[in-house]
Amino acid sequence: MSCIVSESEVEEAALEILTELGYGYFYGPDIAPETPDSQRVTYSDVFLIERLRAAIATLNPHIPSPAREEALKKVVRTESQDLIHSNQVFHNMLVNGVDVEYRNNEGEVVYDKVWLFDFKEYCNNEYIAVNQFTVVENRNNRRPDIVLFINGLPLVVMELKRPEDDSEYEDDDLIWTAYNQFQTYKDEIPSLFRYNAFLIISDGQEARAGTITSSRQWFTSWKTIDGENTADFLIPEMEVLLKGMCNKDVILDLVQNFMVFEGDHGPIIKKLARYHQYHAVNKAVQKTIEASRPDGDRRCGVIWHTQGSGKSLSMIFYAGKLVVDMDNPTIVVITDRNDLDGQLFESFARCSSLLRQHPVQANTGAELRDLLSVASGGIVFTTIQKFLPENSEDSFPALTERSNVIVIADEAHRSQYGLEMKMSQKDDEARFSYGFAKHMRDALPNASFIGFTGTPIEFDDRNTPAIFGDYIDIYDIEQAVKDGVTVKIFYENRLSRIDIVAEARDTLDTQFALLTEDREEYESEKLKSRWSRLDAVVGSKSNLKKLAADIIPHFESRVATLEGKGMIVCMNRRTCVDLYNEIIALRPNWHDDDDLKGAVKVIITGSAADEKSMQPHIRSKSKRMKIRDRMQDPDDPLKIVIVCDMWLTGFDAPCLHTMYFIKWLKGHTLMQAIARVNRVFKDKPGGLIVDYVGLLYDLKYAMANYTRSGGRGKPADLKDEAVDLMLEKYEIVRDMFHGFNYRRILTASPKEKLTIVREGADFILSLGRTEQQSKHERKRFIQHVTELSKAFALSKPHAQADLIRDEVGYFQAVRSILVKIDRKTTTSKYEVNSAIKELVSRSVVSEEIIDVFDIVGIKKPDISILSEDFLTEVRDLPQKNLAYEVLKKLLNDEIRIRQRKNLVKSKSFAEMLQRAVNEYKNRGIDTVQVIEELIELAKKIRDSDKHNEELGLNAEEIAFYDALAANDSAVDVLGDETLRLMAIELVGIIRNNATIDWTVRKNIQAKMRVSVKKLLKKYGYPPDMQILATKNILEQAELMCSDIVATA
Template sequence: MLRDGVEVEYRRADGSIAGDRVRLVDFARPAANDWFAVNQFTVIESQHNRRPDVVVFVNGLPLAIIELKNAADADATIWAAYSQLQTYKAEIPSLLQYSELLIVSDGLQARIGSLTANQEWFKVWRTVDGEGDAPKSALELEVLIRGVFEKRRFLDMLQHFIVFEQDTESDRVHKIIAGYHQFHAVNAAMQETVRASGMADSAMITAEDEGQYWAGRMHGGKAGDRRAGVVWHTHGSGKSFSMLFYAGRMIRNPAMQNPTIVVLTDRNDLDDQLFGQFQRCCDLLNQTPVQATDRDHLRELLKVASGGVIFTTIQKFMPEKGERMPSLSDRRNIVVIADEAHRSQYDLIDGLARNLRDALPNASFIGFTGTPIEQTDANTRAIFGDYISIYDIQRAVADGATVPIYYESRIAKLALNIAALPRLDQEFDEITEGEEQTSREKLKSKWAALEALVGDPKRIKLIAADLVEHFEKRLESMDGKAIVVCMSRRICVDLHNAIVALRPDWSSAEHDDAEGEKSKDTVVKIIMTGSADDGPEWQPHIRNKEKRRTLANRFKDSKDPFRGEPALDVTLTGF
C-alpha cells in the first residue's frame, strides 16, 4: 500500500466510473510530503489509554514509533522500552498497524526493529551517511535518528528495504527490514551497476562522494565496463536478503529500463534456496521469479525484450559439445547476480564464466560472497571488479548479527588407504559436473588422493573419539549442538558409524521418528543428498527436501535431542 499506492474508483464528468491509483507517499520528492514527530501521542482503544513517547507521521500515517527510557534509571533499559512496545501491540494494535519502523532507546543505546521482530532482531545502526562509522563519542540514538530519519533515507527504507516473508513452518508473516550494512551496500551496488551498464550519464555517477570504507565506489570502475563489483558480507549477516533488496532496487531504477535479473549459483541446492527466498518476497520485485529447469528453458527465458527475474545454475550456460556458447541476448540492461562469486567456476580463461560472457556479452556482473576474495584471485576481479562493500565477521559479531567463531587446533594424522580409492570416481563426477574435461582430470588425481587420506578408517576413529569426548565435556558446562562438515559422503557415513559405535544410544530412530527419539539425550544424523543408486548402507541417511527441512527445524530447536550431524556441506546458514 505504501509502496504502490491504493486503487480507487471515481466518477468522471460524464458520469462513468474510472479506476486509478492514489499514491500515499511521494517517494520522488521528500519535501512534498507532510512530516510530523509528535511527543506523547495519546491513543485510546478498547479501554486502554497509552501514550507512546514519539510517533513519526508522514502524510498523516504513523510510520514509526520511538520508545524512550531514562538512562539515569538502572531499571529502565532499552529492553524495558521493547517490552513497552509489546504492550502497545497488545493494547493499541490499530496504531501499530501502520508502523514500519520501531525504535527503542535509553538515551544512550538505541536499537531498530520491525513490528514482528523479537528482541534478538532489534539491531544497532552504526552510520549516518554510509561513509564510515559514526565517531565513538556519538550517542547511538543520535546516529540512528540522523542515519534513518533523514527524509530521503527514510523514504528509501520504506520503498526498497522492507519485505514480508511467509514462514512456511509456523504460517506466520515476518516483517523484515534491512540493517545498516545492507542498506548502504545495496545503494552503492545500485549506483555501481548503473555505471557498469553504461545506461546513465557518467557524470551523474561520478558525482557521488568517494571513500566509503565498507560501502562505496569500486576502485578502478569505468562507465560501461560491465563490472559492478563484489559485496563481501560474512555468512549469517543476511546476504540473501541483501541480494533480494538489490534486485528490487535495480528493477525500480528508471535508468535500467526494466532490466532482466539473472541470479546465478553453482549448485542446485543453493539455487533452490535463493529461489525460495525471492519467491516468498516477490512483492518487492513486482513480479514472480522463474527458475530455469534446463539449458533450453534458460535460453527461452533470456529471449524476452525486458524484465524478468531468472534463477539458474552456472552449469546451464553450457554450449553444445564441441561448439562455442552462442549469444542469447545482447541487451545492456541484463544484470547477473552471482552467489559466492569467488568460486573456481568463475574462471575467465577456461571456466564457465567464459560461457556466461559469450551468452550475455553486454550484461553487467555483480558478485555477493560470504568469504573474502583471495589476493591471487585475478579471475573474480576480472569478471566482477573489486569490493564495493565489506561487512566482515568481526563487525557482524560486534553487531550481534552472528556469533563469534573460536578456533581450537586439532591434529589427526593422515594415512593412505588404498582400498578406498576405487569408490571415488562416481563421487568425483558428481562434484565436478560442469568442469572442462582437462580440468576434471587435473582435479581428479588431487581429490582422490586427498579424500583417501582424510577418510582413512584409523583417522576417522580418532576423530570420532575426539568429537565425542569434546562434545560431552561441553555439555557438562553448557547446552548446545554440533555440526561436522565432511569432505565426502563416504566420510560422512563412516564418521557417523564411528560415533554411533562409541555411543550406541545416539543412533537415530527409524524414519527419524521424533516421538521415538524424545527419550534420548542426544541423537546424531547425517544430512546429505543421494539417489537410489547409492548402496543400502547409505539409504537411511538420504532424505528428500521436505524431510531435510523438518530436520533443520528440529536442529534449531534447543529442546530437541537432535544435537549432532556430519554433513557434506552446510547449505543453510545457521542450520
C-alpha cells in the same frame, strides 16, 4: 542517586533533532480529541485523518474524490485478528498503492491505484513528530513518547528512557525496559502498530531500531549518518540513528525498498535492513546504473559482506530496488551449485512482494533461453554450469543481446568464474577450455555483472575484478562482531586426540602442500587417486570408532553448558554413514527411523544405485527440508547432523554452535563452512570449530589472505584465547571471595550447600565500606560471573574448564541470588531466554525460583510479609547482610504496590525507608540496627492498614483521606470523620472532571484545581495548608487517572 538527564530531557533532545531534520511538531494533548486544535475524533484514532485525506488528494489529483475516499477507508480499516498480518497488508498498500476502481467520463470502468506517499519526491510528503500521543483501546490507556507521522500515518514509534544510573537496574540496561514496554503496547493498543514501519528505543546515548516482530537481539544500532563513515564515538547513538534513519529521504527509501515479510513455515517475521545493508545496496544500485549505460563497462563491482551478516537479504534488497530504479530489468541470479541455487531461490521467493514478481528457476539451457527472450522484467535463477557449451562448440551462443540484463553472481570469487583458457589432458590428447564466465559473457554479451561474496577475493585473483569490477562495499568480521551481527568463531585442534595411523600421517604431509595451491585440471585424476587412499585410512572402522568416542562426550559437554546444536563434516558419503553407525552404537537412543524424530541425522544425496546400507540416509529434497527445519528449531530434539558437501554454504541455523571437521577444506570453502557457527542466537558467546584432520595451516592461510584483502578481525580465534579469558575472569571472581572459604561446597551435603551459597551471597554483600561501594562490588561480581560463564561455555570441554566447573557453578548460584534480590521484577525475559546454562544443580539453587523467600531459606508467609512471625524470622537470620537486602527489597516492593493507589502514604513510607538506608549507607548504624529499623517500618505499614479498615473507606477514598491528613493540624481541627466525608466527596469530583489527557491539558487542570479549592474552603480546611493539600490531591488524582478513564 539523582538522575542528571531525565526522560523528558531525552524526549526534548529527540524532538530537537527531528525538528532539525524538517519535521513539524505537535504536543499530543494539543491535538487530542475535544481540543480547539483537535486532529483526532477519538483517542482510539491512531492516524491524523484529515492530514491523510489531504495528502491523498494532493498526490492523486486525477483520481475522483469518491475513489480517493474509498482508498482512505481501506487504509483505516486494515483490521485483523493478527497484528503482523494487518501490518503486512498495510505495508503492501503503502508500497504498491491502494487499488481502486471508478468510471471515467465515458462510463468505462477504470482500475487504478491511489498512492499514500510520493516516493520519488520525498519533499512532497508531510513529516510530523508528536510527543505524548495518548491511545485508548480496549480500556487500555497508553501514551508512547514520540510518534512520527508521514502524511498522517504513524510510521515510527519511539520509547525513551533516561541514561542509566546506579539506582535500580543492576543487571540490565534501562533501554531494554523500553523494548519491554513495546511488547506490552502491541498487546494493549495494537491499532497503533498496524501502521508501523519500525520502532526505536533509546536512552539518549544508546539507540536501537527494530520491527514489530524483532526479538531483542535484532533491535540494532545505526552506525552512520552519511553512509560513508562510521559516526564518531562522541556523537550520541540516538542522534546518529535519527539523522541516519529518519531523515526524509532515507525513511521513505527504507519503507519502499528495505523491508520484507518472511514466514513460510511459521510466524511471519518482518525484517528491516541494517545500516551496512542499506548503504551497500544503494551504492551498488548506483554503480549498476552507471555500468549499464551505453558507455558503461558492464562491471558493477563486488560487495564483500562477511558470512552471517545478511548477504542473501542484501541481494534481495538490491534486486528489489533495481526493479524500481531501472524500470524492471531482467535479473539473472547465478550460483555454482544446485543446492545453493535452491536455497537462494527460496529466500527470493519468500520476498516476492518486495521484488514485485515471482522468481523462476531455469533447469535447462533451453529454459534459460526462453526466460530471457522477454523484453524486460523477470528474475531468473540458474547455475553457472548451464552456460557450458555443447562438446562441439567452443563458445556458448548468445541468449539475448539486451542491455537491461543484470547478472548477480553469488560467491563471485569462485574459480568457476574464470575467463582464461585452460588445458586438460586425456588419452594423450590436449584439450583447451574456458572458464564459465567466458561462456556467460558470450551468452549475455551486453549484460552488467555484480558479485556478492562472504569472503574476500584472493589477492592474486585476476578473474573476479575482470568480470565484476572492484569492491563496492566491505563489511568485515571485526565490524560485524562489534555490531552484534555475528559472534566470534573459536578453533580447537583435536588432531592429537585421534591417533591416525602412520600411513595417513605420511599422506597428510604431502597433501598439505597440494592443498595450498590451485592445480590445473590435468592433475585432478592424480589428486583423486591420492585422496581415495587417504579416505580409506581416515574412514576406517577403527578410526571412526575413536572419532565417535571422542565427539560424543565433547558435544555432550558443550551442550551441558551452552544450548544449541552441532554439525559433523566428513570426507565422503560413505564416511558419513559409517560414522553415524558408530555414534548410534554408543548412543542407541539417538536413532529413529522417522525423519521427524531422533537426535542425529545424515544429510547426503544419492540414488537407488547406491548400496543398501546408504539407502536409509538418502532422502528427497522435501525430506531434507523437513530435517533442515528441525535443525533450525532450537527446541527440536535433533541435535547433530552429519554432512559431506551439503549445508556447508547457504545453511543458516543460529543455534548451531559446534562443527567437527573430518574433512580437508581450503580457502573460500573453508571460510564459508566455519561461518555456519557464527550466527547470533540468544546470548551465544561464540561458535567452535573442532579440527580432527589438520586445518590449521589452511586456516592461517585464509586469515593471511583475509587481512591482505583489507579485512579487519580474524576469521577464527584459537580456543586457548577463550580459555585464557575464562581463567582471567575466574581469578577475579575467586579473589572477590578472599577471606571466605567457599570451597567447602565441593565436599558438602545438599543441605550444607544451600547454606554455603547463602553465606557466599552474604559475604559479597558485605564488601565495601559504604553502601555505594557495596553496590559497586555487587555489580562487579555479577558482571564478572556473567563474563566467566560465557568464557566457560566457549572453553568446554577443555581440561582447565573441567577443573573449575564446580566453582563456576557456585559463582553462578551466588550471582543468581544477588540478581533476584536486586531486580525489581523476579525474572528478566532475557535471562529466561539465555543460551548459557547454569551449572549449579537444582538442589542448590532452582532455576525456577520466583521469589526471594527460597533464596534466604525462610518460609514464605501465608498472609503477609508484615506479619509478626515473618518479621521475627527475618530478624533471626544468621546472614545479616542478606537479610537486610531481602527485607529492603520486600519493603520497596510493598511500597511500590501501594504507590499505584496511594501516593501520599507511600511517599511517607518511602522516605522512612530511605532515611534508614541512608543512615546505613553512611555507616551510622550497623546491619543489625538497620534491620530493626526496617522491621519497625514494616509494623507502621501494618498499623496503617488497620486504621484504614476502621475508617470504612475504599482504596480510592483512603488515598484522598491520606492526602488531606498529611497535615497534622487539619486532623486536629477537623477530625477523622470530617476528613472522611471530604475524601468521599473528592473522589466524586475527580471522577466527574477527569478526562483522557487531563493531566497534560492546562484548562482541565485549572478547572479541577478550582473544584478542589472550593471543597477545602467549604469544610474549613486550614488556610495555611490549602496549597500543599491541593497539590497532594491533584497528584493523587493524576495517579488514579488511568483507572478512572478506563472505567468511565
